[in-house]
Amino acid sequence: MFFRAATADPADPDRAVAYPADGPVPALTADRIREELDGNRFRPEWTWFAEDEDGEILARALWWGRADSERPIALDCLQVRAGVADPAAVAAGLLAAGHAAFGGLPVYNISLPRGWREDPETAAAVAWRQEAAYEAGLTHEIERLRYEWTPAAGTTEPTGRLVFRDGTDEEFLDAFVRLSAGSLDLHTQSELRSMDAEQVAREDVEFYLDCPGERSWWRLAHLPDGTLAGMAIPSATPYHRNVGYLGVVPEQRGRGLIDEILGEITRFHAAEGAERITATTDTVNVPMAAAFDRAGYEVTEIRLVLEEPPKA
Incomplete structure (x- = not known):
């Protein structure tokens, strides 16, 4: 398993955008990812892959920051390809590699629908993300309600x-x-x-x-x-x-x-x-x-x- 930032190849940002949104945890759309890249809130050096020996991307992590941030503020999206035997281990390795490069531990925000605990598939997808985050040092958990007025x-x-x-x-x-x-x-x-x-x-x-x-x-x-x-x-x-x-x-x-x-x-x-x-x-x-x-x-x-x- 090899962990790296999306900076080795000019095509890496496109590969990050095209990565399939596997699993029930809501993922950002390709258009949204491109918008964030264009706004300098996602950056190639804040976008990390886990690859196998053949160069296939098995996991993707997208860290976010403000346009003028020196380091990322939060992990906004973490996905491991369906079928990977131990997604928590792959994700933990990916987070550890990113954290080492950033010199810090940005928070990890997981956006979920209401009642997510009642859906077994979603609960399981959250569980391996929690396990990976805990392994990477993010052991304090807060649950927040996001509100919106129109x-x-x-x-x-x-x-x-x-x-x-x-x-x-x-x-x-x-x-x-x-x-x-x-x-x-x-x-x-x-x-x-x-x-x-x-x-x-x-x-x-x-x-x-x-x-x-x-x-x-x-x-x-x-x-x-x-x-x-x-x-x-x-x-x-x-x-x-x-x-x-x-x-x-x-x-x-x-x-x-x-x-x-x-x-x-x-x-x-x-x-x-x-x-x-x-x-x-x-x-x-x-x-x-x-x-x-x-x-x-x-x-x-x-x-x-x-x-x-x-x-x-």
Whole structure:
């Protein structure tokens, strides 16, 4: 078995596009792969093959990054040809080779339909991917709901319960710190095990500044008397407008204010002509999922995220 990037032959990118999408786990279409290659979000050096001694491709891995990323951010597609006796072993070797070349362990996102566990064929296809990811060091697992809003869902009118305004960088940093307390977001919980709240907040600020959305979109949410209630950070991906980050400070939680903040983000994007707004939340974050449901967002897929374990 030989593992390599798709850089040895000018025809390699075409071979990667043409690789058959075996199995029940949804795969990217050829058109989508070409679009990502053209946008520099997939690259030949981030596209890896497992080949047999005759040069037949037995597995393909497609890592994704932003157009200006130095290293890939996530593994978006992993497939092993049907009939391979031990797909987990082949996939694990492919991931290990890619990780060694990248000098890190990008997360692995598996996009799945709702109810995937009830389908034996899909569950088995996920199982060997999990086994391979675990073998390659991606042993921490999070399951997320991917939501989507379209204009058919409509928007809500402001109720006056909150006032939204711009704020300074220091005010937003403070809001991130306050919102992290008691957060149900698993990534935030993991980060707080190895960093203090201000360090986590600074990383969050840098992350959202690096997203395609604009800093000028960010809003602090206040009660009419000026008390900070939360924060709304409309954002974007390379493809769609995105909810980004939102939350309510601990002392104001349980009053339904999350609906007001989500409504503000949705109205903002809708007013800008957005035809689609995407969002994600952990399946364990029941209050946030319920807010998306109330706002007319619909679950379009389950995203299984496999990543390095949190630092102690």
